[in-house]
Amino acid sequence: MKKKSSKAVRYNKWGYIFLIPFILVYVVFQLIPLFNTIYNSFFENYLSGLTQIGPNFVGLENYKTLFTQGDIWIYAKNTMILWIMCFVPQIILSLLLGAWFSDVRLKLKGSRFFKTVIYLPNLIMASAFSMLFFTLFSDGGPINSILMQIGIISEPYKFLANTGSARGLIALMNCLMWFGNTTILLMAGMMGIDTSLFEAAEVDGATSTQVFYKITLPLLRPILVYVVITSLIGGLQLFDVPQILTNGTGDPMRSTMTLIMFLNKHLYSKNYGMAGAVSVILFIITAILSLIVFKVTGNDKRKA
Template sequence: MKKKKSSNVVKYNRWGYIFLIPFFVTFIVFQLIPLFGTFWNSFFENYRSGRQQIGPNFIGIENFKTIITSGLIWKYARNTLIMWVLGFVPQIFFSLLLGAWFSDKRLSIKASGFFKTVIYLPNLIMASAFAMLFFTLFSEGGPVNSILVNLHILKEPFAFLNDIAATRGLVGLMNFVMWFGNTTLLLLAGMLGIDPSLYEAAEVDGATSTQKFFRITLPILKPILVYVVITSLIGGLQMFDVPSVLTNGKGNPMETSMTLIMYLNNHLYSKNFGLAGTVSVLLFLITGILSFIVFKVSNEKNVK
């Protein structure tokens, strides 16, 4: 009987592996092979000069020297991180605030399900459509300038898209509006999983709401917070559609809103596949290093 049961378990487990096959096939074909292909292409000279195809010729690390010595990748990495921070800081602040409100049973917010749905809705809108909306709203002849001029806040229309701080601020604002709902639901799920008895014990000891949040909620939420920071960082470094549509792919003014992926896209558009592969590899390394730093810093705080 035991042999029959064990054989049935083995047969049952086989179906689990069979159902995993489509995922692994898709991952290998569409992600793993292109990843190795990108690394491989970064060591080759491969571009078009007019109608003539140059390469592919193996040139070693010359592409890496060209990209690094130009200094552009560091400039665009700084642009990308600035715009990511402008969107992420208010995003994490309001997500924690809303999560604390929705999870607090004493407040008993009515129609909380409706509000959760509403704050998540911007995440369902295409980023390009969102960027076109903001482009229309904040153009010199747009409704925002009209309202500000009619209210006598401004004497004349302000060129938001010709100002460095305003353009970066708009990109950060769009990223905040699109993603804070998703972050709120993630943090809220973590808060609802905290044992209520911990808060009850803290109340008996006379702890205030602020003390409970910083001494109980945040420490328990730390794994989810690390996940949110890392995934948001990865998404931020891959920022493309919002600044590209808002600035017509040029990163104006003066390329201060040009991101790493926009820089990569320029090489793909010019069919310089060697340099495009190099930028992809460097982006991969930058993402890995920054994610490792975030993970390491959070672990050190846990140890202390």
């Protein structure tokens, strides 16, 4: 017995050795920057012209300034609105496509080709996607030209000068970029469900809608929770599309300014204390919302 246990320990050490690269990368690029950000958030550290002010310890003054100014609440609201506008159609479309492609009864031809096609937008850089939409929906772009030729509008519609259309374009771009990835994840979960359950439901005379709501969705819950939480984290970190589409201004009327764009402005002006405070608040908001989503959707306590 002693020989077996010592041999097991000798083998187990390789598991720890293989974990060392990951631990080193995590500590250097994740843990240390996290603590450094929290540390900087308690200091006054910025440039005034060419003069460096600080770092001077100010305690919670940076946080007080953020909350008393009220801007952070506006940008948090903008971020959540953009995420909801993107996620709701994305999850509906992904569920429909996933159920369609994973249904063995349909026997769809060329499903591999279509799976590849719907994933392709995810491979396009957000900057290229934003420039494409900026060109398409500009005042003199092809979309306005087509609408005027059809007779729907008499003069060019300023898509980026109206709050609803600007937010709609950002949400549409993010939905197109990420629905393929979400579809693949949900499809993988659906294909992992035991087919005998579907066959039994079909024998009992259940319709496709009943099968989807009574079998597919309940068994897909772990994947759905993962998709919702990762999408929420990505939505709170939304930056590249609105940054490029509005040239960093968040127009019209700061309605497309997100939390990360607000953070980027402090980093650009080298106000590291305020940037650190915004980062910490964003981290706390993300953790709280993720925990709420997990608690609401993750618990599945059923009595036998």
